[in-house]
Amino acid sequence: MAKHTGRGFSAIEYPTGMNQNGDPSQAWIKIKPDGRVDVFSGTSDIGNGSKTIQSQIVAEALGVPYEWITYDNSNTDSSPVCTGTFASRATFVAGNAVLKAARQARERLLDIAAKELEIDPADLDVVDGEVVAKGAPQKKISVPDVAAAATWTYGELITGTGAQLNPYAAIVEPDTGRVDLPPHAAISYAACAAEVEVDDETGEVRVERLWQCFDVGRAINPTLVEGQIEGGAMMGLGLAVLEECYPYYPSVEHRGAEFGSYLAPGIEGLPEVNTIIIENPSADGPYGAKGISEMANNPQPPAIAAAVYDAVGVWVTELPITPERLLRALQEKREPRREGRTVVFDEHLSVNTVAAEDSRFRYEIPV
Amino acid sequence: MKAVGARLPRYDGVAHVTGRTTFVDDVRVQNMLWTKALRSPHHHAGIKSIDTRKAEEMRGVHAVVTHADVPRNVYGHLEALGIPGDEPLLAEDDVRYQGQPIAVVAAEDEETAQAATEAIAIEFEERAPLFDLRLAADPDAPQIHHWGNWYPHFEADFDHRQIRKGDIDKAFAEADTIVSGVYRPAAIEQLPIETQTGLAVPEPDGRLTIYSCTQALYFSMGVVAAHLQWPLNKLKFVGGTVGGGFGGKVDTATETLIALLALKSGRPVKWRWTREEEFLCSSTRAPWHMEITDAVTRDGWILGRKMLTLHDSGAYARFSPYGVTKHSFHHTGAYTIPNLHFDGYCVFTNRPPTSAMRGFGVTSVSFATELHVSRIADVLGLDPFQVRLKNANRIGDTSPNWISYTDPSTVPTILAIADAVGHELPGDYGTMTRDPREGDLLPEHLAAQQKLNGGH
Numbered sequence: 125m126a127k128h129t130g131r132g133f134s135a136i137e138y139p140t141g142m143n144q145n146g147d148p149s150q151a152w153i154k155i156k157p158d159g160r161v162d163v164f165s166g167t168s169d170i171g172n173g174s175k176t177i178q179s180q181i182v183a184e185a186l187g188v189p190y191e192w193i194t195y196d197n198s199n200t201d202s203s204p205v206c207t208g209t210f211a212s213r214a215t216f217v218a219g220n221a222v223l224k225a226a227r228q229a230r231e232r233l234l235d236i237a238a239k240e241l242e243i244d245p246a247d248l249d250v251v252d253g254e255v256v257a258k259g260a261p262q263k264k265i266s267v268p269d270v271a272a273a274a275t276w277t278y279g280e281l282i283t284g285t286g287a288q289l290n291p292y293a294a295i296v297e298p299d300t301g302r303v304d305l306p307p308h309a310a311i312s313y314a315a316c317a318a319e320v321e322v323d324d325e326t327g328e329v330r331v332e333r334l335w336q337c338f339d340v341g342r343a344i345n346p347t348l349v350e351g352q353i354e355g356g357a358m359m360g361l362g363l364a365v366l367e368e369c370y371p372y373y374p375s376v377e378h379r380g381a382e383f384g385s386y387l388a389p390g391i392e393g394l395p396e397v398n399t400i401i402i403e404n405p406s407a408d409g410p411y412g413a414k415g416i417s418e419m420a421n422n423p424q425p426p427a428i429a430a431a432v433y434d435a436v437g438v439w440v441t442e443l444p445i446t447p448e449r450l451l452r453a454l455q456e457k458r459e460p461r462r463e464g465r466t467v468v469f470d471e472h473l474s475v476n477t478v479a480a481e482d483s484r485f486r487y488e489i490p491v
Numbered sequence: 492m493k494a495v496g497a498r499l500p501r502y503d504g505v506a507h508v509t510g511r512t513t514f515v516d517d518v519r520v521q522n523m524l525w526t527k528a529l530r531s532p533h534h535h536a537g538i539k540s541i542d543t544r545k546a547e548e549m550r551g552v553h554a555v556v557t558h559a560d561v562p563r564n565v566y567g568h569l570e571a572l573g574i575p576g577d578e579p580l581l582a583e584d585d586v587r588y589q590g591q592p593i594a595v596v597a598a599e600d601e602e603t604a605q606a607a608t609e610a611i612a613i614e615f616e617e618r619a620p621l622f623d624l625r626l627a628a629d630p631d632a633p634q635i636h637h638w639g640n641w642y643p644h645f646e647a648d649f650d651h652r653q654i655r656k657g658d659i660d661k662a663f664a665e666a667d668t669i670v671s672g673v674y675r676p677a678a679i680e681q682l683p684i685e686t687q688t689g690l691a692v693p694e695p696d697g698r699l700t701i702y703s704c705t706q707a708l709y710f711s712m713g714v715v716a717a718h719l720q721w722p723l724n725k726l727k728f729v730g731g732t733v734g735g736g737f738g739g740k741v742d743t744a745t746e747t748l749i750a751l752l753a754l755k756s757g758r759p760v761k762w763r764w765t766r767e768e769e770f771l772c773s774s775t776r777a778p779w780h781m782e783i784t785d786a787v788t789r790d791g792w793i794l795g796r797k798m799l800t801l802h803d804s805g806a807y808a809r810f811s812p813y814g815v816t817k818h819s820f821h822h823t824g825a826y827t828i829p830n831l832h833f834d835g836y837c838v839f840t841n842r843p844p845t846s847a848m849r850g851f852g853v854t855s856v857s858f859a860t861e862l863h864v865s866r867i868a869d870v871l872g873l874d875p876f877q878v879r880l881k882n883a884n885r886i887g888d889t890s891p892n893w894i895s896y897t898d899p900s901t902v903p904t905i906l907a908i909a910d911a912v913g914h915e916l917p918g919d920y921g922t923m924t925r926d927p928r929e930g931d932l933l934p935e936h937l938a939a940q941q942k943l944n945g946g947h
Contacts, residue, residue, distance in 0.1 A: 131912070134861040135879050135905050137825045138853055143817035146572075168706050170736035175502040183494035190494045195502060197731035200708050200723075208707025209733075210741050210847055295816075298646050301654035301833070301892045307820055313900035315908040337907040339900035347498040359737075359849065363858075368677035369775050374623040374803075376534065376589070376842055381770045388682055400907050404900055411495045418850040419857075425676065426861030430875070433865070441862060443676040465666065467870055470673035474782055475625045475799065484628035485836070487799055489671050489784050490663040 125325040129332070132430025134316045138419030140409075141309030142211045146292030149218035150204035151225040153182065155233065155282040157275040159253065159268035161188060163195045163225075166206030167218040172417050173348040174214040178222045180344055181410050185226035186233070187250025188267055204287075212415030215344060216309050217288050219410040224286025232282045237270045239278070310406045312414040314338040316423035320431040324454060327447030329365045329432055333396040334424060341406040341414035349416065353399050356420020362389040363421060364428040365444050441470055466491045503732070514734050515688040515702045516763050523690070524553055524597040526749060526762035527604035529611050530772060531586035531593060534841040535635060537616035538585055543594060546607040551599040553756035555607065558583040560751055562720040568742065568809055570717075574645065577638060578807035578844065580718055580747055586615075587635060587806035588843045590772035597752040597760045620841035624780060624801045627838045635806070635839055642804065642812050642837035651837075652819045654891050657830035657940060662795025665936075666786035670867050673782050674859035678775040678803070681848055685734025687764040687773060689745035691753035694727075699750055703730040706740045714743040715750055738847035742774055742809055777811065777845035778803040779818075779855035783863045786830070791871055791878040793864075794936050795830030798822055800856075804837045805844035810851070811837045817852035820892055824860035825901040826879070827888040829940035876909050880920050887927040889940070899925055 141147060151165040163182050169175045175195045183190040197203055206218050234245040237255040241248070247258050255270055257263035274280045293307040319333040334357055343349045366387040371378050380386030405412025425443060433439050438453040461468040468489060471477055475485040506512040543555045558564050558581040567576025582593045594611050598604035619633040626632050627640040634640065643650045663669065690702040705711035705728070712728045715721075733740060745762045752760040764773070779802055786795040800818060804811035815837045822833050850857070864882075868875040883901035890896065902925045909916055919931075928937060 132865060133875050133879070133905075133908065134857070134865075135825045135883065135901050135908075136857045136861065137821065137884070137899070137901065138850070138857075139817070139821070143813060143820060143852070144572075166708050166731075168708060168731045168733050168736075169503065170706050170733040170740070173501055176499060179502055180494040180497065180499060190497070190499060197708075198729060199731070200712055200726070200728040203708070203731075205709045206707070208705075208710050208741060209736065210706055210738060211851070295646075295892075298644075298649045299653065299655060301652070301656075301819060303820075303892045303894065306894050307892065311896070311899065313825060313904050315901075315904035317908050317912045335908055335911045337904040337911070339904055342495070344495050345497065345499055348501070356849070363676065363679060363854070367679040369680055369770075370678055370778070370842070373675075373677060373778055374840070376622060379771060381767045383766070386680060386682075386770065398911060400911060402900070402903055402907060404898055404903065406898065419853070420849075422850050422854045422857040423861070425854075425858045426865065429858070429862050430865035433869070439672075439862070439866060441672060441674045443858065466669040466671070468671045469866065470671075473673040473675065473780075475780075475801070478623070478625045480626075480629040480631070482630060483626075485625065485799065485801065487782075487797070487834075489797075490666075490669055490786070 128322050128324060128435040129319060130431040130435025131317060131319050132427045132434055134423045134427040136419060136423045137311050137313050138212065138422060139308035139311050140216045140415035141213045141290060144293045144307045145290035145309065147207035147213060147217060148287060148289040149206040149221040150287040151221040152204060152285045153225045153229045153283060155229060155271050157272050159271040160192045161186060163193060163222060164203045165197050165218060165222055166203040167197050167214050168209045169197065170209050172209060172214055174209060174218065176348060177215050177344050178219060181219050181223050182226045185223055186230050188253045212418045215413050216409045216415045219413065220288035221286045223410045225284040228286060229282055229284030232284065233270055236274045236278060237265055240265050240270065240273055310409055310414045312339060312416050312419060314419060314423050316427045318424060318427035318431045320428060320435055322432055322435040324436055327451040329445050329450060331361050331395040331428055335398045336423065337400040337402060338416050339402045339404050340416050341409050342403050342412035343401055344411060344413050346401065349401060350399050352417050352420050354397050357397050357424055358389045359421035360424030361393065363443060364425040368444055439469065463491050512732060514685055514732060515690060515704045518690055518702050520692055520759045523759045523761055524599065524756060525601045525604050526595055526597050526752060526760055527601060527608050528592045529594040529608040531582065531589055531591040533586055533615055533617055534589050534620040535618040536586050537618060538582060539614035539616055541593065542612040546596060546610040549607050549610060551603040552596060552607045553758060554597040554752045555594060556748065556751045556755060557581055557594045560755065561718055563718050566714065566717045569813060574812055588841055590843055595748045595752060597756050622840050622842065624803045624838040624840055635841055640839055642808055652815050652835040654819050654831050654833035656891060659795050659797065659830045659832040662786045662830035666794055667789040668787050668870060669784060670787060670870055671784040672863050672866055674862060675780055676855050676858050678778040678845060680770055680775050681737040681739030683735025683737060683739060686766060686769040687744040689749050690759065690761040691749040692759040693753050693757060698725050698727060699753060700727045700729060701746050701750060703728050703746050704733050704740055705730055705743065706733060706736040711743045711746055715747045718747045719750060737849045738851060739773060741847045744773065772843055774809060774844050774846035776848035781855060781859040783859055785863065785867060787867055789871060791873045791881060792934060793826060793828050793882050796823060796828050797832045800835040802835065802837050803845060804839050805842045806839060807844040809844045809846040811845060814852035818856050821853045822856050823891055824857060825884055826882040827884045827937065829936055831891055876905060876914055876916060877920055879905055880923055881932065885925050885928055
C-alpha cells in the first residue's frame, strides 16, 4: 500500500462559434436623453457573464463609463436574433454584433456633437463620456449634452444596429471532408499540466495541482476569464475522475438520479489551480478576443489520465478513473499486443474484438 | 477608464448571490396550472394504444396532450441545416428510451397532474433494446431506428462522416512504429442547479408568452413556432437569465408542451422538471468510443492517423450529427498530421438522446488525442513536451479539412506550461515559435503536404 504522485500534460485547441458558422447574432442600441445607453441583445447569460462582457464592449466602443450601460436580453419582442449561448460564441460572435451597433451609435453621436461644436465629426473623439476635439481637448461637449441636443434640439434618436454572421462553410467533398471556407470564427489554444496523488490501496485519484495556460486573444474581463478557466477545470476534473451517468456503461442499470448518487465535483476536491492567460489577439474578434468557455473543461481529463500512468503505470482510457476502474486496471495490468513495429493497446475494448466478424465497424490495424 | 480589460464585477453577480435574480420558477401568475409527463417505462417498445379518457375526467385536470394534439409532431433541431427530424415531440407508434414523453397533463397542482398521468392507459409491445454501440452494425443487432442503427447523413452516398487527406498507406508504410489505442469518455449530466423549467401564458390578444430557461431564445422560439405552425409574431419568449446550462438547455425541453397545454386549457401552465427527470430523462453529454492508430517515426513525428469514432447518440439524432462533424474537423487536436483516414458514425442506442454539452464533439477527441500522444511519447521513450512541440500546429499548417491555421498558439501555451512546472527543454525547443515551419521542423512528410496545398 502506498501513495504515488505523477504528472501528465496536454495541449488542446477549440473552435469559436458554431461549427461551419452560419450562426447570426444581432444587437441594437439607443441612447437616452441624458446620454445613458440601452443595449438590446438576444444573448442568454447562462452564467458565462455575457451581460457583463457585452456591456464592457459597448462602453469601450462608445467611450462612456461602464455604469451608463443598461443591458436588456430579457425578451424576443425587444431583442433581436442571437443564435444562442453555446459553441463558445457569446463573446466573439454576439460581442461583434454589439460592437458594430456601438460603433454605429457612436457615429450618430459624433454627427450631433459636430453640429454643436461646429467641428468635423472626423476630428472628434469620445473619451470618458465627453466628445472632445482631437488635438484641442478644451473644445468639448459631454455625451449627456449631445444626447439632450439630439432629443430636444434636433428631434433625433441616437441609435445603432449591428449584426455578425460568419458565412456558412459547406462540406464540398463529403468523401474527403474538404470545406469551402473556414468552418470556425476563430480557434483558441490551451495547455495543461496535472499533478495527482494515487492511492493504490483505495484506488482514489486525487488531483493535487493544475497548471493551465489559455491563449484567449484578449481578456475583455480577466476576472471572468479566470472564472471560466477555473470553473471549467472543476468540470474537467469531474469528467476525469468522478462523473458518469451510466456506471456500468453500456448497461443502463444503476443510474444515479439524485445528487447523492451522482458524484459531481465539490469544493473539497478543489486542487491548487494555477492559471496563465496569454493574449495573441484574434484578427476578427471584438478587441481581439476569442472564445474559451467550452474548452475550459477539455485539457484536464487527458492530463490527469497521463498523470495516473506516471504515478502507477497503468493507462486508464475509460473515464472516469473511479477507484473501481483504477483498482481493476492495477489488478489486470494489461500489456499491449506487440506485433513487429505495431503496439496495440486496449484490444479488449476494440470493435475488432467485440463486434461481429462482418460488422461494418471493424477495421484493419497495419502491421 | 478603459472598459475592455477591466476586472469589473459581474453585471448580475450581486443579484445572483443575494437571491434577488428572477429565474423562470420565480415567476408566478394568476390561475396557473402545473404539468407532469407520462413517460415510457420501457427502453424500447411499440405503442398499441393510448387511452387518456380517465385522466381527462379527473377533477382538477384541465388538459391532456398527446401526439394527436401537436400540429407538427416531428420537427428536427437541425432542419435549417438540411437535417430532417426524427424525434416526435410526444411518442406516437413507439418509444425508444426509458423516460420518453408520451403524454403531458396540466392540472391544478403537481400531485393531481401526476395522478392523472398514472391514469392514462397505454398498451405496449416490448422490443429488444440496443445499448452497446459497438454492436450496432452486427447482423443480429436489434433494429431500433427507422433510419437504421446509425445516422444516414443524407448527403451523397455517405452514411457517416469521413475525412481523407494525404496518402495514408504511404504514412503507415514509412512508419517506424504504429501505436493503437481505444478511448471511452463517459456520458455525464450537465447538472444545472435550475432544472428544465417553463411557463406559458396565453395573453388576451391571442399571443403566447413563454418564460423559458433556454440558452437560445430565438432558437427555442423557432422550435415552438414550427411545432405549432405559428408565425413568430404570435410568440414572445421571456428569458435570458439561466440558472446553469452547460449545453443542456439548447435542446427545447418544456416550451412546446406547455404551449400546447396552455392553448388547450386556456390557462397559464408551468412545468418544472424534478431532479430525477433532469438526471434520467434530459439529454446528457454523449459517451464516445474512439479508436486511434497512429503511424509514427522513432524521433516522434506523427506521419498519419487512422481513426474510428462511434458517437452514442441515444435514441434520436438531436444535435449529435453536428457534434460528430465538429469532432471530425478537430480529430487531430493541436497537431498537424498530414495523412488522415477518419470514419465517424453517429450511432443510435436505446438511451435518452445525447446532445450538446460544454465542448461538444471536441472534449472527447481532446481526451483521446492527448492521451494517445502521451502514450506515443512513452512507447518511443521521448519527452512528452518535445513530441507535442514538434508536431504542434503552426501558422501555415492546415487542419484536417485543409483550412490554413492563421494564429495557432499551441507552441506558446505549451512553452508557458513547461516554464510553469519547471520542465527543462533543450534550446531549440525552448525557443520555438508558432511561425511557419522551416529547417528541421519541416520534414519531408510535412513539406510534401505544404507543396500539395500550394505552399503558404
